[in-house]
Amino acid sequence: MNARARAERIGQVWEQLCGDVPYGSLIAGQVRRGEGDAVTILDPASGDQLLHYPDAGAQLARDAAQAAERARHSWYRDISAVQRGRVMWQAAQQVRACIEELAELEALSAGKPIRDTRVEATKVAEMFEYYAGWCDKLYGEVIPVPTSHLNYTQRVPHGVVAQVTPWNAPVFTGGWQIAPALAAGNTVVIKPSELTPLSTVALGCLLQKAGVPEGAVNVLAGLGGTTGAAMFAAPEVQLAVFVGSPETGRVIARAAADRLIPCILELGGKSANVVFEDADLAKAAGGAAAGIYAAAGQSCVAGSRLLIQKSVYEDVLARLADKAGGLRMGPPETPETQVGPLNGAAQQRRVLDYIDRARQAGARVVCGGQAESPGYFVQPTVIADVRNDWEIAQDEIFGPVVVAMPFEDEQEAVRLANQTRFGLAGAVWTGRVERAHRIAGQIEAGTVWINGYKTIGVMSPFGGFKESGYGRSSGREALMEYTRARSVWTETSDDPTMAFGY
Template sequence: MLDQVMDTTTRAERVIQIWQQICGDPQYGSLIDGRVRRGEGEAITILDPASGGQLLHYPDAGAKLAREAAQAADRARQAWYRDMTAAQRGRVMWQAAQQVRDSIEQLAELEALSAGKPIRDTRVEATKVAEMFEYYAGWCDKLYGEVIPVPTSHLNYTQRIPHGVVAQVTPWNAPVFTGGWQIAPALAAGNTVVIKPSELTPLSTVALGCLLQKAGVPTGAVNVLAGFGGTTGAAMFAAPEVQLAVFVGSPETGRVVARTAADRLIPCILELGGKSANVVFEDADLAKAAGGAAAGIYAAAGQSCVASSRLLVQKSVYEDVLERLVEKARSLQMGVPEDPETQVGPLNGAAQQSRVLDYIEKARSAGARVLCGGRPQGPGHYVEPTVIADVGNDWEIAQEEIFGPVVVAMPFEDEAEAVRLTNQTRFGLAGAVWSGRVERAHRVAGQIEAGTVWINGYKTIGVMSPFGGFKESGFGRSSGREALMEYTRSRSIWTETSEDPKMAFGY
């Protein structure tokens, strides 16, 4: 089941080949002002999640390159926002989408090999990046202001204007997907970008930056920094050219970014963790609910901020749903990322694997039933799809984001208890309700404290719909029309129209 389709050496060779095809440069590093640049900092190793071996090394970009990237983005504002019309920007965005579509197989394979995600998933994610640029290409010339009917002799109108240079950080679990979903609305609004993917998975984001240049995005309008958060990321957010901070990742690091933004008096957008609940009522289609629960937690090996890591089931059907879910979990195909048949791939690294297995053992020791899952035999950083039953909602495993293929299940009596348990968490990113009664489904969904709620489904995401969290899952939205509001500011302009205007005093 976990037989190697390619060994680590072959994977490394393939990564090099794809990199050179897209970026045309033999060296790994950051994309700054149109060129791939090597940093001068500590060496960073990209590991092969499928075998645990080493794929390649590159140096941390560091503060110097971070500052150069911010300066390049600042210079590029002239070419991207001031010299181009909105319609021209839209045409470039459309060309960017075409470049991504033409390179979907390469991006998907690069992501699978370096991030460890099944290629069947990375193809979908690369396609969604293309969709994001297509969607925002159409928005470029539709950012209208308003005329305000003020009670004076003035013509008062507003404009939506970009912040300027936007600094973004994206996580290791879906680098090309989150990278594209942050860059596209920022560019469409007229901003220029400095983005730092996780130091563990930078390759696909740098490759995306290279594709955007081929599409005609001006040199320096998109810069990609490969490096550590504490060095490169901190210097990026501290750059005086940066006027908006965007972070996708853990709440702990999100707090650091928010404090940095507050110190600089610039706004920030935070998309943070989740501990999302799947709520299954006795009147639901139990087969579909079990299938949705499996897809919601085991896709991407559970390494997703919206993973349905809590399963709340009405008592009368609790054991039935658990039995169905265990059957689904055991039927999933585990394997190496590049195998198109693989449904559950490895975790990103040894530390993450150890963390997930530790959570499982703690739950077992506390008296929970581990119905299936754990560590399989063989190489790589794998954890089998795991189901843990009879967990208390106040247990650590029910409150903390695990980021692995582990679902914890607990029963509830009625709607009131289901809502209480669902909302009894510091997170509020997503949730779902399964019910055959439409009035119940909408009633409960309306009480869930989360930015996205699904009814009789899970994990459907579209570029035109806003996405973001409540509570410690962050604030701001990263898609849909609402993202454009995040990436722009409103400017009010007053024009006196009276022949004999009166001078106003006071405030």
Template sequence: MSSADKLMTRDYAKAMAPFFADGVVGSWVNGAIMPGEGVDIELIDPATGKAFLTFKDAGGDVVDAAMKAAVAGQRVWWAMTAAERGRILWKIGAQVRDHLEQLALLECVSAGKPIRDTRVEVLKVAEMFEYYAGWADKLHGDVIPVPTSHLNYTRPEPYGVVTQVTPWNAPIFTAGWQLAPALCAGNAAVLKPSEMTPLTSVALGVLSKKAGLPDGVISVLAGLGHTTGVAATTHDATRKVVFVGSPKTGSVIAAQAAQNIVPCVLELGGKSANIVFEDADLKRALTGAQAAIFSGAGQSCVAGSRLLVQRSVLDQFQEMLVTGANHIPVGDPLDTATQIGPINNDAQYQTVNRLIAAGRAEGAEILAGGARPDGGACADGYFLRPTVLGNVRNDMSIARDEIFGPVVSVIPFDDEAEAIAIANDSKFGLAGAVWTGAVDRAHRVAANVRAGTFWINSYKTINVMSPFGGFAHSGYGRSSGKEGLMEYMQPKSVWTETAANPPVAFGYAPE
């Protein structure tokens, strides 16, 4: 065992202790850890490719127990005052801050994300609960001036039990992203994280109890998608489904939910266009382009995987991009100097390499990367050097399919109209960006590129205060901000007759 493995094993056990006191990993149900009843699931350390923990798939009985607890817990939660709910949400945020290092390390080991990134993401989760804590006592309806003698007002009410499915690329971030607004609106949440990265999501459940959240209001199911996940999303108690993941799986979940007349929010994939004009500050555009695709090893739905560069500066910018890619530190995610860690799992690692090969077969040229880094901490695991592909056309598979890895395709364009046309020539519509010194052009491009989030002279800045979601195959509905909160509420219209002697419009009333 290498020294790096020893470090991971020692710190991993220490990080587990506050959340899994007896070392048993299971689902968080009704305020306690509940072991699964299904097949064994191995958790793989992406940096070594080796299993470090085994737990059992939750299965149907655990799902039923979670749903029963959620129904009961939601009634208790909704009966509390809005101010009380807000105070508990704030305390959850405080618990997250108090356990920053343990949560960051668990995320680092199980998801393979650099520790410098996981620390930031844990703090963002705390911000999510704090932000929605402030909303809790500010949700109210309207009085509508109807043209009758009635008092008509609306009440925003929760759905009840909301089932949420989150992915492996940012486990704790996406868990907080959905749990906080769901609870703020008065719902109970049953969360099913990826079976490859359940630890920090279960930990959030444990911390919520420490903050005073009633049992059952948060349940976290540790299990497989085709067993535990399906049982949860199709359960009779589920009144809304929120899914973050691939378009293929999202379409299946939406179809299943439709059979039960259950609405969905779908946050799906992307193939975002990052557009660089000749009048841009090229050094700023360079660092922005690197962050857009290489941070998180490219495992981000908003990754700027299509880099559109005006032909007049193509050679210059491409050379800068290649030089930068060759200098970005790739290595052990526990090393604070590491900027790019491993891809999360072997299946995704193989997919990324297959798409690179397909791109080469279609005529793309590897200008940088395209292979595992040499030796050292990257000898094992799912590492890939940041990869730059040149000579790419927008009709190639490498420019059409979401790659979800540290691979950027450079596509030239001549003018503004062509840049917009290429950007919009995609089934996705999640994000995009433009780099230019012309204010008028910046806003024209922002207005004409079909994407749910768009940056000007920036990339990948998101905040819990701002709505996030996609167009077309990137999904529908919104997360975060006020708009994300509204996704977890439904309006009730209440009519009260105020006239002393209202007219009888129908029927017989004796004298």
């Protein structure tokens, strides 16, 4: 399938999900064309032009925030929590009914293998099912205060939430953020990456078909500097959420601080995959391959640093190189494809530049390391004998590249694992249960796997330490992020004492 055929198929799937409307933004229940300059999307699998759409622009961003403000009452105050849960459940079923269409739209427009996008679209349905059950369980507490008052707390929504999601998993991260926000009673304005907006707009259309009120979920297709900036500046917005790079995360955090509103940041990672000599080395090599080469390494939790005990260092490298060489690269719509293209030319150049500089510094390229064409492909790559202070071991590359380093003992493994400014995830491979839990307890990361990698479930909290961000975007903890505590005091005495002072 060439770029023209992919573009035609994208148009057909878009019409099935969103109706006979041009590519644009979902605002107050209607898909509207943007008002700014044209944004061109290139086909990652060929490098040719795929489609274009107009940037939403500042006015549409303000319209979206106002629509979300108007929808707040109908979503939170005018219906019960039980009713809200039923709508969330119907949203999940609507997504389930359209998993194939969502997966195909994501694969063709974002360049991800369809075997991956099917899983991610299914997880979106799971998110809405999980949070549907939480809608009527956001309990407060009764506080045993030392006065004659009945004091209790309530969990109340922030109101309008502004969210930005990245290009590497747009429909997945879109559902990951929208579902808990809605369950808590908020309304949403979300801006996916300008490179991959279509699947999130389609998701918004499906939510409306399920009964989510018009304006409760608004999706902006546009650029960060125009549309995104106007969205975060809207006075209706009371919570800022960003998933992406630390550099942009700092910009979002400053914008939120200027407005004195809270912020949730899920940022990058440089996760350590630690393999001890007593591990099942075949499983460890397979887990290391899946941890870095899935999504062509374009994942914030990718296991991009492989720490191997010296006695099995070469053995694990050989096993991993064998796994990497056997992976099937190809176009995203082909079911057999395991590793698809990178998102664009700039990302491909970035990855190849890191590989070249590591080679020049003396690293050993065990396998891969080359581009493949047409499109923006990079071979699954293993780079050995890297020092932990090199840029390739410290920077998030966002490509199918793993760097390997040997270690002597537990102390050195933990030191190397934690010598990074990131703290999103990590893993430990060992046959000793006491070592597994001991090392997992010392890794400075928000998620740690033992004898596995990259398992994520909506019921478990997800987020980072250090420069990987703050706040949590799944599990019960996400509902705490998307709500605020209100304290209510009720006097119960017939003859209350009037308090003075603070």
